[in-house]
Amino acid sequence: MAASPLAGAALAAAADAPADQLAILGGAKAHPTPFPSWPVFDQTEERALLDMLRSGKWYRGSGQMVNRFEQAYAQLTGARFCLGTANGTSALFTSLNGLGVEPGDEVLVPPYTFVATINVVLRQHALPVFVDTDAETFQMDARKIEAAITPRTRAIVPVHLGGNACDLDAILPIAARHNIPVIEDACQAHLGEWRGRKVGTYGQAGCFSFQASKNLNSGEGGAILSNDEDLRDRCYTFHNNGSGLKPIGSFTYSSTGTNLRMTEFQAALLMAQMTRIEEQAKTRTENARYLTSLLKEIPGIAPARMYDGCTRNAYHLYMFRYDKAHFAGVPRSVFLKALAAEGVPASGGYTPLNTQPFLKNALHSRGCQKLFPGTVLAEWEERNRCPVNDRLCEEAVWFTQTMLLAPRSSMDRIADGIRKIQANAALLSRA
Numbered sequence: 001m002a003a004s005p006l007a008g009a010a011l012a013a014a015a016d017a018p019a020d021q022l023a024i025l026g027g028a029k030a031h032p033t034p035f036p037s038w039p040v041f042d043q044t045e046e047r048a049l050l051d052m053l054r055s056g057k058w059y060r061g062s063g064q065m066v067n068r069f070e071q072a073y074a075q076l077t078g079a080r081f082c083l084g085t086a087n088g089t090s091a092l093f094t095s096l097n098g099l100g101v102e103p104g105d106e107v108l109v110p111p112y113t114f115v116a117t118i119n120v121v122l123r124q125h126a127l128p129v130f131v132d133t134d135a136e137t138f139q140m141d142a143r144k145i146e147a148a149i150t151p152r153t154r155a156i157v158p159v160h161l162g163g164n165a166c167d168l169d170a171i172l173p174i175a176a177r178h179n180i181p182v183i184e185d186a187c188q189a190h191l192g193e194w195r196g197r198k199v200g201t202y203g204q205a206g207c208f209s210f211q212a213s214k215n216l217n218s219g220e221g222g223a224i225l226s227n228d229e230d231l232r233d234r235c236y237t238f239h240n241n242g243s244g245l246k247p248i249g250s251f252t253y254s255s256t257g258t259n260l261r262m263t264e265f266q267a268a269l270l271m272a273q274m275t276r277i278e279e280q281a282k283t284r285t286e287n288a289r290y291l292t293s294l295l296k297e298i299p300g301i302a303p304a305r306m307y308d309g310c311t312r313n314a315y316h317l318y319m320f321r322y323d324k325a326h327f328a329g330v331p332r333s334v335f336l337k338a339l340a341a342e343g344v345p346a347s348g349g350y351t352p353l354n355t356q357p358f359l360k361n362a363l364h365s366r367g368c369q370k371l372f373p374g375t376v377l378a379e380w381e382e383r384n385r386c387p388v389n390d391r392l393c394e395e396a397v398w399f400t401q402t403m404l405l406a407p408r409s410s411m412d413r414i415a416d417g418i419r420k421i422q423a424n425a426a427l428l429s430r431a
């Protein structure tokens with residue numbers, strides 16, 4: 001059997017691993033060293049956790065650490081109030097409850113997000129309504145919000161996806177005009193800013209996640225920011241089994257709730273991690289800016305644009321679009337494999353949420369059938385098409401935030417790897 005030209009190239013390359021040859025075909029890696037590991041910690045975290053352990057006060061009702069964290073995070077973001085929660089999902093769920101979103105309501109959401117943004121709406125037995133994505137910024141397309149609003153719309157949940165900011169200048173006035181509250185899903189946007197003010201402080205509520213992958217990490221954890229004291233109180237009550245900051249009596253309740261409290265251990269870890277957050281964010285910003293200056297020169301690579309109002313991108317993800325037409329038609333999946341072989345791990349990111357089975361199943365559930373008029377459910381699919389997002393999901397490429405904590409030279413190596421793939425794309429497309 002004749003060897004394919006590709007196998008021949010791989011064999012020849014193995015001997016001396018030339019730098020200009022693709023690593024996937026046996027050449028040298030463009031980025032031979034590992035990227036920084038995550039989480040980052042030292043004796044600061046060890047001491048904080050040991051002190052917490054020894055204090056024996058592990059629950060927010062007996063200790064002071066969650067209170068301290070809430071004050072510190074409010075101060076860091078400039079919000080009036082902060083409420084710690086068990087995780088980001090529960091921050092969103094608590095906010096929906098605090099704002100009075102009820103079964104039978106509709107909530108506007110983007111299709112380009114982590115599934116939790118949608119799940120919390122369904123857990124509230126409300127109907128998620130998808131607003132298509134802006135192709136250039138990867139954020140909810142504010143120009144398409146108004147058409148999605150109905151008399152049943154009770155909240156808008158825009159996401160600052162990847163740490164980039166959604167178009168608050170456009171979203172907030174629309175929401176105000178229709179008297180619909182905004183919950184910012186800032187779960188990926190710690191320290192991100194819009195016109196010099198922290199994201200998460202613009203909507204009625206702003207939700208954050210401190211899950212292990214996030215830029216501020218306590219394994220699991222979350223927070224709600226708000227400038228509205230009544231809303232903060234309602235959220236507190238909901239997340240504390242219906243028991244408010246000023247209980248009406250012992251074991252006596254005027255509203256329902258659940259337990260979504262943050263533990264003292266989470267807060268202790270967050271206080272320690274917060275000593276690093278500003279410096280890490282600066283490193284990511286510098287590296288991301290430099291990487292963008294390199295990648296935007298490569299035909300077929302289009303880094304996600306920022307709106308003018310985004311004065312600080314939190315860079316939880318470094319996102320760009322891959323156009324295979326400039327890579328000899330090499331599919332994105334092959335590009336990702338070739339890039340990984342170069343020592344540059346990358347992901348293809350989200351698949352469209354609005355067409356996934358969990359939504360179809362939810363719409364066909366007994367609860368949904370009871371709560372929503374048949375016409376609403378029948379028209380849902382047609383109403384929720386997101387063609388721009390469908391295409392983005394086929395073309396997007398992500399680097400994780402930890403890669404942006406590498407030395408600046410790593411950004412050069414990432415760009416080298418992509419350029420090398422482009423130069424040799426014909427070899428890959430023949431494979």
Ligand SMILES: *Cc1c(COP(=O)(O)O)cnc(C)c1O
Pocket residue numbers: 087088089090113114116117159185187188208209210211220221222
């Ligand atoms: C991580 C994340 C969440 C959920 O946060 P958890 O802490 O994992 O529950 C919600 N929305 C977005 C956009 C996220 O990235």
